[in-house]
Amino acid sequence: MFTFKAFYNENKNQISFKKTEEELPKLNSKDLLVKIEAVSLNPVDFKVASGLLNKPNDQKTLGWDASGIVVKVGSEVKNFKIGDHVYYAGAIDRPGSNSEYQVVDERIVGQKPKSLTFKEAAALPLTAITAYEALFTQLQISKNISDKPKKVLLVGAAGGVGSIAIQLLKSLTSSIVIATASRKESEDWVKSLGADYVINHNNDFLKELNRIGFQDVDYIFCINGLESHFENMANSIKTFGKIVTIDDPVNPLNMMLLKMKSVSFSWEFMFTHSLYQTEDMISQHKLLNEVSQLVDLNKIKTTIGLDLGIMNEVNLEKSHELLKTQKTIGKIVLGVNE
Amino acid sequence: MFTFKAFYNENKNQISFKKTEEELPKLNSKDLLVKIEAVSLNPVDFKVASGLLNKPNDQKTLGWDASGIVVKVGSEVKNFKIGDHVYYAGAIDRPGSNSEYQVVDERIVGQKPKSLTFKEAAALPLTAITAYEALFTQLQISKNISDKPKKVLLVGAAGGVGSIAIQLLKSLTSSIVIATASRKESEDWVKSLGADYVINHNNDFLKELNRIGFQDVDYIFCINGLESHFENMANSIKTFGKIVTIDDPVNPLNMMLLKMKSVSFSWEFMFTHSLYQTEDMISQHKLLNEVSQLVDLNKIKTTIGLDLGIMNEVNLEKSHELLKTQKTIGKIVLGVNE
Structure with a gap:
């Protein structure tokens, strides 16, 4: 699969990206393997790249907002099956969603709102x-x-x-x-x-x-x-x-x-649940399903502010430069196949 | 009535007290006039003397813990009558309990536990x-x-x-x-x-x-x-x-x-209710009554650590020197008539 690795340049305080090939990740028993359709960008991406988890300069797959299709499930998965359309933010201590495929614990994944496109859905989970x-x-x-x-x-x-x-x-x-x-x-x-x-x-x-x-x-x-x-x-x-x-x-x-x-x-730090594997981690699965329903009932609109097109090195870098201005309105999204 | 005014010496970081005569205070409509029987000392006394309310060096009657007998009630008082035995901490922006008499809003006063002496009761309200x-x-x-x-x-x-x-x-x-x-x-x-x-x-x-x-x-x-x-x-x-x-x-x-x-x-700052006259100020009246019941049911013991005898200048100063060590166990109490 392809993935975009991030490189943090401390002098310029900038991230650059490089597309590389990797093997498909292994699944834990509660994991889903998701084929990613769209992603959204968040300030936390930059924070992780620049050392939030005490690992500055590591090359790492960023991205904690995605929508996609379940293509494989772990042995203990209860809430999803192959073919489900899902959306999630993921866990900050695992590889992110700037990739072709991603593994994610089912307890922090929701059913994608039916009334939204993958891009519209990808704008929502983390926020x-x-x-x-x-x-x-x-x-x-x-x-x-x-x-x-x-x-x-x-x-x-x-x-x-x-x-x-x-x-x-x-x-x-x-x-x-x-x-x-x-x-x-x-x-x-x-x-x-x-x-x-x-x-x-x-x-x-x-x-x-x-x-x-x-x-x-x-x-x-x-x-x-x-x-x-x-x-x-x-x-x-x-x-x-x-x-x-x-x-x-x-x-x-x-x-x-x-x-x-x-x-x-x-x-409020939304990664606390997954980072510490809290007992009530599944609350995020329920929360995302509730938000899906609210969207499908037309009570919540997606919050896309800017669709920058396809996920590639140039657009990832451009997105992060925009986020750094702190003047973006709504979310920036990128698609995998467009 | 007599009252003990506190003088803060900034160089020595010490309080001294002077007994003076004053007129009986006027009552607001929700106030009780209480003849004080016993008081307890708290670190907040020292903080007020040294400038908590932005008034360092003011001579002021300290003391925010008392038990006593209601001798007069304001026009709108609903929960108490003359002769009631009460205990309370009082309000930090009004004169304290190092006095013969004190006015206090009924919404922050409780019925004194029946099973305790006035000194034992005076140890409890603020804490x-x-x-x-x-x-x-x-x-x-x-x-x-x-x-x-x-x-x-x-x-x-x-x-x-x-x-x-x-x-x-x-x-x-x-x-x-x-x-x-x-x-x-x-x-x-x-x-x-x-x-x-x-x-x-x-x-x-x-x-x-x-x-x-x-x-x-x-x-x-x-x-x-x-x-x-x-x-x-x-x-x-x-x-x-x-x-x-x-x-x-x-x-x-x-x-x-x-x-x-x-x-x-x-x-947690217990004077927030009285200082800002919050809508739910009466919660402290209810709380003190609940504590009274717990004491009378033998579920809570008074927490007197040291009974220093009569309330006078020497014993007030001695109490505050002991409190400053931060090694006192339980509460220090003083009586008015002993």
Whole structure:
């Protein structure tokens, strides 16, 4: 099979890719072998290439978002059969999806939404899992839509994770969704996905909230800019409020800013389940199936921002350069056969 | 009425007290006027004197733990009447309990346990509220005693808050309680209160846990030493585990240590309710009444460590010098009339 190996250049802080031939991977008992049809790109690809798992400069197959067709199943597989159309993010400590074929544990794989193309489906898994776990496992926002509405602030909402978070909140909860955006283009995008209000994250958060009639928010999901927005978030969160983040702050955080209001702070890292093989790893299989249903019921739209065509060295590099600008809207996808 | 005003000497980092006469305080509509019978001392007294609320060097009546008798009630008081025996911690932004009389909002006052003396009762409120909220509001430990036991690590368990936390866990939950202590005296104390295991917080936490047969813990309540134990806690907490603290770290914290395991970190600050007049402020009234019942049912013991006799300038100063050593076991109490 072919696979794209990534090479990280520390001086240029860039990744380059090289197409190579490899043998088909071996399956563990709970694994599926998937023929990949489409992939999507995420900031985590770059983080892994540059040393997230303490292995900088390793040549490695990146890519943690794919859709494809099951072509082989391990001896203990219960939820899938050959021919199933699936979508998944995969495990960060195993080879990624920038490949012709990939092995993946069935407990972190979902049935692909029937109403979507492979490319449209590939845009969803990593961001859907991340947003879902951040909102419902970490922030513990109620999924009872008759509950009294709570205010949820999404910091940096126009990217892939924010795009799905807005939709999950509007379709599964009674939340008032306040998205931050700083450009007209991203403001329009988050509104089109259902955000009730948009504030500018370059201004003082509390003043921006006052402008739209609020004194505070119950929950904050900080998707990026954690360090620069930390004081702003501390000022605008309610007593006993909850903050969750997926960002990678470079410096230690002044957590004392959250003490007087008894605020909680939590991490969402979607690879925790697979990396530590947690007992409830199968929750991600269920979550992806639930998202599939929501998509097929027209309650959630795919979040493709840019289709760059075929997966090759040039387009992979181009995608990562775009992601580094942190200004991409929605997801970048690539197809295997097109 | 008499009251003890505190004076903070920044050079010596010491508090001194001076007995003065004042007029009886005015009551708001939800206030009780309480004739104080006994008080207990807490580290927060010193923090307020030295500037917690951004007012260093103010002369101020400290003391946030008292038991006494209701002698007057505000126009809207619903839960108490003149003559009731009560116990409470009070509000940090109002004068404290080192006084002959004190006003306190009924929503943060409980009926004193009938089976305890005023001194025994005065030892409980601040630590009971703190421990209860840390364990059940912040860590969200299940109070269903038939639930599968979870491992709870109490870091610095021999002080006032730890002493009550151990007992709440053993009487209301199925938890396995692992307390840290470093001296024989404190080890014996925490065992006498019901701790299942004791580990030494001067050693590597994970090695200590391995020694008693555990690989990790589900919850950590860090009562002191947050900064010095932070890496140890990150290494020993389970995936998706929760950490709560009441400490006051001087430096920012390296929160990234908690990311790979998707761990949550929260603050417990018992004065949040009264300081921000939260909607659910009355939860502390209910909580104190529940603790009263547990005491009267013999499920929780008072946690007096030292009875220093009468409340006067000398004994108040002596109490605070002892608290500063961070080696006191249980609570220090003083009586008004003895």
